[in-house]
Every structure is written in structure tokens, then in C-alpha cells.
Amino acid sequence: PEEGVMDRLQQAIQKAREERENRQLPPQQPPEEFQVEPEESGADPWAAVPEIKIKPRLISRNRLVSYGGGQAAGSYDMLRTKMLQQILSNGWRRVALTSPYSGCGKSTAAANLAFSLGRQADLKTIVIDLDLRRRGLADILQQTGEHSMADVLQGSVAFRDHGRRHGSNVIFGLNYAQTRNPAEILQSRRAIEILEEIEAEFKPDIILFDTPPLMVSDDSHGFLKNVDCALLLAAAEETSIDHIDVAERQLAELTQVMGIVLNKCRYISGAFGNDQGYY
Template sequence: MDRLQQAIQKARVERASRTLETVRLTEEQRIVPEDTENIWTALPEIKLDSKVVIRNRLLSYQGGHEAAPYDMLRTKMLQQIRTNGWRRVALTSPYSGCGKSTTTANLAFSLGRQADLRVIVIDFDLRRMGLAEILGQSGTHSMADVIQGKVPFHDHAIRYGENLIFGLNYSLTYNPSEVLQSRRAIETLEQIEAVYHPDIVLFDTPPLMASDDTHGLLKNMDCALLLAEAEKTSMNHIDLAERQLAELTNVMGIVLNKCRYASGAFGYEYDAY
């Protein structure tokens, strides 16, 4: 355990050093190659069925008053991201069923409506095809195949609009923990960031208490957002999950999902603005 704690502390120090360096940079100092836009537009564009959008509650897909809760979450996230110089944001939950993948998809579309942001969304919940099913997409490979070098990211990724990219799973991975904790996983992320220069990378990661899949990955994240299910996730589970997260990365916050609230509680004056 001593060695594990030392390794975690070392990773924290390295991450903090990178964060401080990023904060020092102004927007004018960030050099983005001129051909980045062409690299993004070269990716195939995603096509979403309107029935899928309604059935899977992609409320922020087109914006409007129904997207207000996700837009509020987006704004709070961006404030912390810009203040701390973060880029990699993991979304996780104590266990499955908390709406983590649905929240990831909605946050992605909400962020995508900010024209000045480049956002990449990667599904690292390799035991499932959550985001692909929510978006109604089909294919052959998974992000594990990208990590293992079986398929390049540019042949696997799909694009929505001009500033949002998805890396999805179309098949299950039977050794996800080993894949996610490998050095090649980190090298793959670094290569993607070097080529596409995203402002934010969102990760749909496995539930914390279901396996060790996420634990080896989180130390390479800048921060994490914890999703809990209203009326089902116990305070003990939330507390335990938060403490586990804090040992591995910065905790951005906790989102209580699937809440019941009165009609108009969010955005009731939306049309007045």
C-alpha cells in the first residue's frame, strides 16, 4: 500500500505541475496548427435519428428550455476548467444506473453549442456500449481497439458539427482493466490531444464500485464529476465514492441525477431572455 500511495502522490504532483503551467498560458500563447480545422472536418459526421433523440432523452441536442439543467452544469464546469487549467474530465458514478452515459451525451451537446470550444468525448466504459446505444450508432470497433493499435483514432471517431468528436464502443472488451491501466492508454490520449488540440476531453468511465477499471485511469485525469441517482444512491455510497475519487484526482463536484422537480423549476423564464 505504501508504494501505491507514493505512486498516487507522485502522479498528483506531476498533474499539479502541468496544471500550473497551463494556467500561466494565455489564449494568445496557445499555439494551434492551422490545419487543425481540416483534421476535424475530415472525420465522418454523425447522423442522429429524431426518434433516438427523444427516446434516449438527449435534451440538450438542440438546446432550448429542456436543456437548461445541462447548460447550467456546463457553465459551472467551464468556470472550474478555466480557473484550474483542466482539460480531461471524467464522469463516473458509484455503480451503474445513475445516468452517467446520458449525462455525458447531454453535456457533450451542450458544450458543442459553444462554437469557440473543441470537445472530444471518449467512452472508456469498455464493458458496455452505453454512449453508442444512446446515440443510436453502430460500428465494428471499440476504444480498446484504438488503444491497442488495431485501428487509428481517425478511422474510428465520428464528428457532430464542427467542434464535437465522439470515440465510441461498438463491441465489448473482456479485459478492460488491463487495457485502461496500460501505458498505451495514456500514450493514445496524448496522441489524440496532440493531433486534435481539444479544449476539453470528456470521459464516460466505469462505475467506481463495480470493478477496478476506473481506478487505474483516474490518476491521469485532471478532475472527475461524480454522478449519483436521486432516491437510490445512499449517502454512504456517495461519501465512499467521493473519498475514492479524491485519492486519485481532483473532485469537480457531485451531480444528483434523476431528480423530481416541479415543472418550470429550471428555465421557467427561459423565453424571456
């Protein structure tokens, strides 16, 4: 009888031990056919970005002179080379394009620089339109969509889904609608974190930011401290020397001034080795 009692006691102990161990086990994984495979570590995020389509008639109508290269692109190719020399010598990556006021051709210059940099096959460039009060680059490139960079910077849309790729080494981040509170978005910690995440995922060599005019609002003033340098664009026969001087001093307080570009020049008589009049 004692042996029977001991056997039942041992069985009860063993059963209690098994139940305790079962409670500590991790939840059972779903069947293999329902498991989601993680993204392959070697996948290229650039290839996953939808490709942009530029209508041929826009090239001349919207002054996209750098799109096809050749002599017409000479001025922007020269600007590209001068810019790259400073970027490489100083270890810069983030470059802002700004102007004293609107109408200086800033967004057109950003588009042309993007196409010029795109012909440098060993460089990866991201162009982000941060002039959130208008469509800017989206109008120049005649692109439409549901979201804007404001949505990306607030974390509601992923950049890989919002961006549009030109060739294999240029990605545009465009605005398809105006934003009501651009200054607050651009100056937020969340926006900076999103930009750092974009850099970490895509690892660009250069990021061009088309930023708001300096003397119109405070939109860019809180953001420009986060770039490495900036180009100041002025319009020939439109932007006064006083406005250029004030804008340059404001810009120098926020970041490194890479240089001043006099845009919309009509008469240069080959002084810089070309007659296109865009630099």
C-alpha cells in the same frame, strides 16, 4: 608507350572513383507520378472525421434533451457553464464522469453535455467512452461500427477513423462491442500514449471521459489518475448517501473532485431556475 600506359591508368582510376561514388548515392526516388504526397500541414483533422447521424426519434426517447438547445437544455447548459468556469480557472482539460454504480445516468449526462458544449462554437470537445464493458454511449446514440475504443487504445485502429463528429467541434469515441480485459487496457502505458497522441493531433479544449462506475470493478481506478478532475453522478432516490460518501472519498484519492451531480431528479419546483429536473 609510357604515355599510353599512363592514360589507361588514369582511366582506370577515374572509373574506380565513379563506381565508388555511385555506390554511396542514395537509392533513386520513384517517378513523380508514383510518389505519395505528405499530408498538408494546414489540413484540419476534425474535418476528416466521419459525421455522426442522430435519428430524430432518439432525441426524446433517449432523453437527449440538450440536442436542440432551448429551455429543455437549461439544466445541462447550467452544468456546462459551471463546469467550464472551473476548467478555465484551474487550467484543466481532461474531465471524467463517473458514478458509484451503474444506472446513475452517467452516459446520458455525457451525451447531453457533449451536445451542450457543441453549441459553444469556440470550443472543441472530444467525448470518449471508456466504460469498455458495455456499449453505453453507442446505444444511447444508436450507432454501430466494427471497432471499439479498446482497439484505439491498443493502437490497432486510428482515432481519426474510429471517431464520429457532431457538427464541427465535437467528436465521439464509442464502443461497438464489449471488451474482455478493460482494466488492463485502461491501466496500460500504451493507452495513455494513444490519448496523448489524440490530444496532440486534434488539440481539443475539453476531453470528457465516460468512465466505469467506481464500486463495480477496478477498471477506472488505474486510469483516473490521468485526468485533471471528475464529476461524480448519483441517481436521486436510488443512490444512498453512504454510497455517495464512499465513492467521493475513493474519487478524491485518485483525482480532483469537481463536484457531485444529483441526476434523475423529478421534483425540484424551479429551485434552480428551471423545471426540467436533470440537475
